[in-house]
Amino acid sequence: MVRLRLVLAFWGLAALAAGLAHAQAGDADTGKGETTAGKSATGADAAPDADTTVAAGVPMVDIAKQDATGARYGLGLRSRWTSVPSWMLGLFLKNSKPLSSYTVGLEGFRRHGDFDFVLGVAWQSLSPSDGNWLGAGKNPAVDTDYVQFRGLGAVSIDAAFILRKDLSQYVTFHYGGGFGLGIMTGKMLRTSDGSPGCASSPGDVTKCYPNLTPPCNSGPCSESQLKASEGGIDTPAQGSRFTSGDIPPVYPIINLLTGFDFRIPSVDGLEVKVEGGYFFPYFFLGGGLSYRI
Secondary structure, eight states: OHHHHHHHHHHHHHHHHHHHHHHHHHHHHHHHHHHHHHHHHHHHHHSOOTTEEEETTEEEEOHHHHHTTSOEEEEEEEEEEEEEOHHHHTTTEEEOOOEEEEEEEEEEEEEETTEEEEEEEEEEEOOOOSEEEEETTOOHHHHOEEEEEEEEEEEEEEEEEEEEEESSSSEEEEEEEEEEEEEEEEEEEEEEOOSGGGGTOTTOTTTSOOOOSSOOSSSSOOHHHHHHTTTSOOOSSSOOOEEOSOSOSEEEEEEEEEEEEEEOTTSTTEEEEEEEEEETTEEEEEEEEEEEO
């Protein structure tokens, strides 16, 4: 009987010990799970966003991923040096004056992914210096004109379609083209040259100049002399300055361009642009500043 009681007591203690051990093991697993979860949560909070880097203290989102989310809009200013070189004028003229001038404008754009649609409005000065002009294949003795431009320019309205290729997080290469219309301003004044020197030196205004009354003692004739000659019939034998009607009021624009955009790390959306190309009737090189909303 005593032996039976000892056996029952032993099994009772064993069962109690096993239950206690099982309970402690459960508590340990629970604590471990909570610790792991806490570490996971802390790690998730501490891990940097894979799509975001920091430059100059400002989060920078990958522009390709940012632009891919939807259309973005922006405004920009542009300024360009323009040129109509002598070799281009020489395709149509034997004597002329090359153009080196400027243009300034405002543009708005819609960006979606790697494509920009751009609308621009600009003013361009198109006034070369005064000088003698002669068409190709013409007789210099009787067909040379002394030409003056007064406020000649154009207001242009154009649309361009631009493709973009990211070279880095801060630099993008762009290229494209477009079309538009130019509305002319100002005027062109012409006076027929007829002095003896025109036959041999049509491009030299000191030798080839108009025959006026009263006459010019040497070329080029002064502004007051040219002004006094207006109102008559213009011929090589008797020059009379007049406003030419050969300037079209509106002309078509063909636009081809390429360049680079440089994003400013400290100001999200701000870009500096450098580009060049052809914007009929001139070549250009310039830049601009734009802000993407």
